[in-house]
Amino acid sequence: MMQEPIFDFKSMPKIELHAHLTGSITRECLHEIWKKKKGAGETDLEDPLVVMPPGNHNYDLTTFFPLFSSYIYHLINDAESLDYSTRSVIKDFARDGVVYVELRTTPRAMPKAGLDKAGYVSAVLRAIDAAQQEEPTLHARLILSIDRRNSREEAHEVVALAKRFRDQGVVAIDLCGDPTKGDVSLFTPAIEEAKAAGLKVTIHFAEAEASASDAELSTIMSWTPDRLGHVIHVPEAVKQQIAARTGIGLELCLSCNVHAKMIVGSFEAHHFGEWWRVQGPIVVPCTDDVGVFGSPLSNEWALIQQHFKIGRDEILGLARKGIEAIFGGDDEKVRLRGIMW
């Protein structure tokens, strides 16, 4: 039986630390962009509401990644749609009661728009800035993602961009992308460069069996990442290492993992249940790709309350603990301590 929500999770001030920009664009927003382009004869793409029917959130890892490479990146391919969709993502988080968000995105050139990767990052930062002015309670930072398919040089390029745009809100480097692709050891020098520059590091960790070999997990742990995303296929010995790293952030994405069948079973079986009480690490519930999986952060918290029977004080304590895992600096932590319940 559904448990009554203990309070309005939309009103609860929340922190979002694992949200991919392009995956956070709602279908409605994609549709608006498509309609405008279609009307102007600027696209032959099919309507996003046909490609991604509303209510269908069951993308698995084989259907999920092509959604970007074969569809969304072809729709969001110019400065105007990038600006509009980024603002829309920020506003959606704000309306859901998110008070601090770290968006992440993979720098990509948009030749049609005359934007190189630096132009892309700059455009995203400008859009974030503009949206924040309209939603002053929400503060946003940006994380730049290295894609697992990147070359060593491309990874260094992402780090160079993160350094260049650091004073404009870029706080960290992420490693993401299709877990069946790539060899993470290629990126050790780039991650070391990022750390030496004082950037924070968050890594997609063991999200599929293919990306959970002993060699991969030990390489990633040797980078001493500040946060880990997903943390699914983790052997006991590595769990103990994680548990011993006080303050390490664990970005757990329940709906994504359940809908994409990345875990066996449903919400009750999610490893959130295993981690949230563990002392050292800081568990932060996140949405991953709310545009694809359709569950806003307020709903993720409601699911947590419903499936793990956590009381009001524990929920609020957990939400506040997330403050310590942000990359946004001490002043931001002070602000959040003042506004979170």
Ligand SMILES: CNc1ncnc2c1ncn2[C@@H]1O[C@H](COP(=O)(O)O)[C@@H](O)[C@H]1O
């Ligand atoms: C199952 N969860 C996930 N695991 C791994 N990588 C993911 C992801 N969700 C999203 N991405 C990565 O983020 C890109 C889209 O946003 P940006 O264009 O960068 O803003 C995807 O192409 C993929 O590489």
